[in-house]
Structure formats: C-alpha cells, structure tokens
Amino acid sequence: MKRINSAGFRSVLVKFFTLLAATAACMAAVAIWNYVQIRPATDYADRGIHSFTPCEVLPTQVKNTFGSSRSRRLQPTKTVYMLYYRANDGSGYRWSRKVVSKTSGQKIIREGIPVERRVLSVIGENAYISVEPHLTAKTYTSGLKARYLIYLAVCILYLIIYGGLCMWKFINVKRDA
Numbered sequence: 001m002k003r004i005n006s007a008g009f010r011s012v013l014v015k016f017f018t019l020l021a022a023t024a025a026c027m028a029a030v031a032i033w034n035y036v037q038i039r040p041a042t043d044y045a046d047r048g049i050h051s052f053t054p055c056e057v058l059p060t061q062v063k064n065t066f067g068s069s070r071s072r073r074l075q076p077t078k079t080v081y082m083l084y085y086r087a088n089d090g091s092g093y094r095w096s097r098k099v100v101s102k103t104s105g106q107k108i109i110r111e112g113i114p115v116e117r118r119v120l121s122v123i124g125e126n127a128y129i130s131v132e133p134h135l136t137a138k139t140y141t142s143g144l145k146a147r148y149l150i151y152l153a154v155c156i157l158y159l160i161i162y163g164g165l166c167m168w169k170f171i172n173v174k175r176d177a
Contacts, residue, residue, distance in 0.1 A: 021162045028155035035148040039122070044137035047119040047128065052085035052095050053112060057105030081105050085115060093119050095130040 061077045080098055083105040087093040095117055099105040117130040120137050131140050 024155040024158045028152055031148045031151040038144050041137040041141045043123055044120040045123050047121050049116055049118050049133045051088045051114045052117055053088055053114050054109045055086045057081055057083045057102055
C-alpha cells in the first residue's frame with residue numbers, strides 16, 4: 001500500500017485554499033456589484049395582490065452552465081420548461097417559473113390552482129415584477145440587500161482567515177530562519 005506524501009498533500013491544500021481565496025475575492029466583487037444594482041424601494045409602485053392561473057408550459061433554451069467545459073462547448077444550450085401564469089383579472093400581468101418537466105407543468109395546468117402574487121411596477125418604465133404576496137417593495141429590496149451583504153460577509157470572513165493564516169505562516173518561517 002502506498003503512503004501519502006505529506007509534503008505533496010500540503011502543497012495541494014495550499015493551492016486549493018489559494019484558489020478558494022481568489023474565488024472569494026471575485027464573489028465579493030460580484031456581491032458588491034449586485035448590491036449596487038438594486039433599485040431603491042421608492043422606484044416601485046405596488047399594484048396589489050393578483051391571482052394568477054397556470055395557462056401554458058413551453059420549452060425554453062437557456063445557456064448551459066452545468067458540466068465540464070467540453071460538454072458546455074458541445075452543448076452550449078439546454079432546454080428547460082417554463083410554466084406561464086396569467087392574471088385572472090384581465091390586467092395582462094404574467095408570471096413564469098421553471099418546472100421539472102413538461103408533464104409536471106401540464107399536471108399543474110390541469111389542476112388549475114391559482115397562485116397569489118404581489119405585482120410591483122417600476123415607476124417610469126413599462127416593466128413590473130411579481131413577488132410573494134407577503135412582500136412589499138421595501139421588504140423585497142431589503143431582503144435582496146441582506147442576501148448580498150451576507151454573501152459579502154462570508155467572502156470577507158474567509159479572506160481574513162486566509163490572510164491571517166498566511167501572515168502566521170510567514171512570521172513563523174521568518175522566526176525559524
């Protein structure tokens with residue numbers, strides 16, 4: 001039975017944690033970027049809670065982000081099924097979500113169970129979003145901000161721990177020399 005070379009194993013671990021630190025730095029930058037892009041709650045007008053009924057399920061092509069680089073190159077897109085809902089009150093609002101398969105989407109359409117969603121329109125633009133009915137514009141935006149701040153905090157915490165360990169190792173190597 002072969003013994004594991006501890007120096008080689010340490011070298012692999014150092015490379016892994018260094019790569020993880022670089023990834024954390026990139027993720028922190030993405031979290032900051034997304035945080036800055038969040039619209040303030042005052043940019044949304046509450047259009048009330050609407051009842052949406054499932055109406056159709058359609059295949060949609062999306063970018064393939066799963067698998068190895070070779071499989072993404074050979075299959076740059078993949079098919080997902082989107083279940084579309086229409087507002088019952090004739091307002092023209094629509095909402096969609098992913099479903100596992102076409103048959104599961106068709107089953108939901110046959111059941112015809114309506115879904116309650118709050119509609120928030122973007123002031124000054126011909127755009128809207130639909131959110132869970134318990135959310136308001138203020139709670140929706142504050143939830144997004146909290147999510148990105150948590151992502152940022154986790155990344156910064158890892159970078160601090162990684163930097164501290166690097167400093168500790170540097171000081172010990174210098175002391176031993």
